[in-house]
Amino acid sequence: MGKGIVILGSTGCIGRQALAVIDSFRDKFQVVALAAGQNIDLLEEQIRRYHPRLAAVLDEEKGKRLKERVSGLGVKVVVGEAGLLSAATFPEAHLVLAAMVGIKSLPAVLAAIQEGKNIALANKEILVVAGKLVMEKARKYGIQILPVDSEHSAIFQCLNRGGRVKKVIITASGGPFRELPREEMDKVTPEMALAHPNWRMGPKISIDSATLMNKGLEVIEAKHLFDLDYEKIEVLIHPQSVVHAIVTYMDGSSFAHLSYPDMRLPIQYALTWPERWDNPYGPYLDLAALGRLTFEKPDEERFPCLRIAMEAGRQGGTLPAVLNAADEVAVELFLQGRIKFPAIPHLIEEVLGRHQKVEDPSLEDIWEADAWARRQIWALIEG
Numbered sequence: 286m287g288k289g290i291v292i293l294g295s296t297g298c299i300g301r302q303a304l305a306v307i308d309s310f311r312d313k314f315q316v317v318a319l320a321a322g323q324n325i326d327l328l329e330e331q332i333r334r335y336h337p338r339l340a341a342v343l344d345e346e347k348g349k350r351l352k353e354r355v356s357g358l359g360v361k362v363v364v365g366e367a368g369l370l371s372a373a374t375f376p377e378a379h380l381v382l383a384a385m386v387g388i389k390s391l392p393a394v395l396a397a398i399q400e401g402k403n404i405a406l407a408n409k410e411i412l413v414v415a416g417k418l419v420m421e422k423a424r425k426y427g428i429q430i431l432p433v434d435s436e437h438s439a440i441f442q443c444l445n446r447g448g449r450v451k452k453v454i455i456t457a458s459g460g461p462f463r464e465l466p467r468e469e470m471d472k473v474t475p476e477m478a479l480a481h482p483n484w485r486m487g488p489k490i491s492i493d494s495a496t497l498m499n500k501g502l503e504v505i506e507a508k509h510l511f512d513l514d515y516e517k518i519e520v521l522i523h524p525q526s527v528v529h530a531i532v533t534y535m536d537g538s539s540f541a542h543l544s545y546p547d548m549r550l551p552i553q554y555a556l557t558w559p560e561r562w563d564n565p566y567g568p569y570l571d572l573a574a575l576g577r578l579t580f581e582k583p584d585e586e587r588f589p590c591l592r593i594a595m596e597a598g599r600q601g602g603t604l605p606a607v608l609n610a611a612d613e614v615a616v617e618l619f620l621q622g623r624i625k626f627p628a629i630p631h632l633i634e635e636v637l638g639r640h641q642k643v644e645d646p647s648l649e650d651i652w653e654a655d656a657w658a659r660r661q662i663w664a665l666i667e668g
């Protein structure tokens with residue numbers, strides 16, 4: 286019996302790539318539970334291939350349909366948020382991969398930590414809104430949060446080299462509009478914004494990469510994961526997405542993590558940590574073939590989301606929860622063609638400006654701030 290793995294968000298981009306990693310090591314891993322949002326066709330295929338003991342579907346109606354389709358296959362189908370909780374706390378699980386988008390799986394991840402499961406974390410929004418609570422709980426229950434986000438996996442691998450850390454640099458590709466003049470941002474369509482130059486990802490993170498909000502969220506994520514002061518975290522544009530992060534030490538040495546942009550690598554490292562297994566995918570990095578790696582400072586005039594997110598992170602309290610919720614709704618409105626691309630930062634900044642921050646928030650304060658921010662965005666759009 287291999288290491289018991291649960292995947293929350295198995296039908297998404299990260300979830301599917303995690304299963305591709307597991308395909309390469311079928312005797313080393315046992316998929317014990319899978320959880321999806323709505324895509325029961327794909328979940329059914331995954332059940333037939335990986336034989337999990339439990340399958341959770343957030344959408345209750347769809348979950349009931351799946352139950353009929355897979356009866357007799359030895360899998361229990363559970364639905365809604367309670368179902369998600371059962372998947373995350375499945376007794377035979379050693380590691381829970383959090384790969385849903387948004388903060389829906391926050392209670393499930395907290396419950397998994399409480400049950401002593403290690404967490405492979407792709408779902409950055411959870412740390413953005415509740416980083417302090419999640420990390421405190423992880424420390425209390427003695428579990429490891431293993432970063433899956435490529436830059437954070439890179440930082441994780443470059444830390445603890447001895448001595449004191451001077452700064453941590455998170456790289457950003459710059460997204461599809463890195464060179465687009467400000468006056469043309471108005472004409473950007475969802476299709477253009479979804480076309481990331483280096484990575485194939487789900488729609489929410491792809492739009493966040495195009496606005497550079499993704500990098501702002503990643504700065505907050507890094508702050509919590511590695512207990513860093515914001516002053517020590519920098520963002521550098523690196524269009525090739527080969528150097529994922531750099532950690533500079535006080536003695537003047539810098540350690541960087543390099544690989545081709547392929548999420549299977551950080552996923553595999555999180556699944557196999559503390560070991561480092563051979564990579565069956567290839568190819569290995571060929572720097573001569575790449576020729577050059579370039580770096581530049583981010584342009585906060587054309588990409589205000591980076592500044593907005595970093596400011597919300599520095600101020601803390603419930604502001605990151607408001608940032609995250611406002612961003613989620615603004616991205617959805619942009620994808621639906623209801624607002625233009627430059628309206629995303631404007632709406633988010635407007636909502637943040639209206640918020641009465643709660644310092645050191647409880648989970649209830651966070652959910653309240655989240656719901657409040659969503660209502661505010663709708664009021665701005667409809668009013």
Ligand SMILES: NC(=O)C1=CN([C@@H]2O[C@H](COP(=O)(O)OP(=O)(O)OC[C@H]3O[C@@H](n4cnc5c(N)ncnc54)[C@H](OP(=O)(O)O)[C@@H]3O)[C@@H](O)[C@H]2O)C=CC1
Pocket residue numbers: 293294295296297298299300320321322323324325343384385386387389390407408409410433434435484485486487488489490548
């Ligand atoms: N893709 C990437 O390369 C990277 C992603 N990440 C992070 O990983 C997470 C997942 O990203 P990605 O895989 O690209 O996203 P996708 O949109 O591809 O997948 C999202 C997954 O979440 C499920 N889901 C959909 N709606 C909800 C909801 N309301 N509540 C909970 N779950 C839902 C989906 O289920 P269904 O489809 O069945 O409805 C699907 O399984 C995000 O937090 C992202 O920021 C981090 C680094 C890289």
Ligand SMILES: CC(=O)[C@@H](O)[C@H](O)COP(=O)(O)O
Pocket residue numbers: 434435436456457458459460484490493494495499500548
């Ligand atoms: C693959 C991954 O980790 C993404 O978060 C990636 O960083 C997105 O690309 P950007 O650097 O354009 O935000």
Ligand SMILES: [Mn+2]
Pocket residue numbers: 434435436437503
């Ligand atoms: Mn990333």
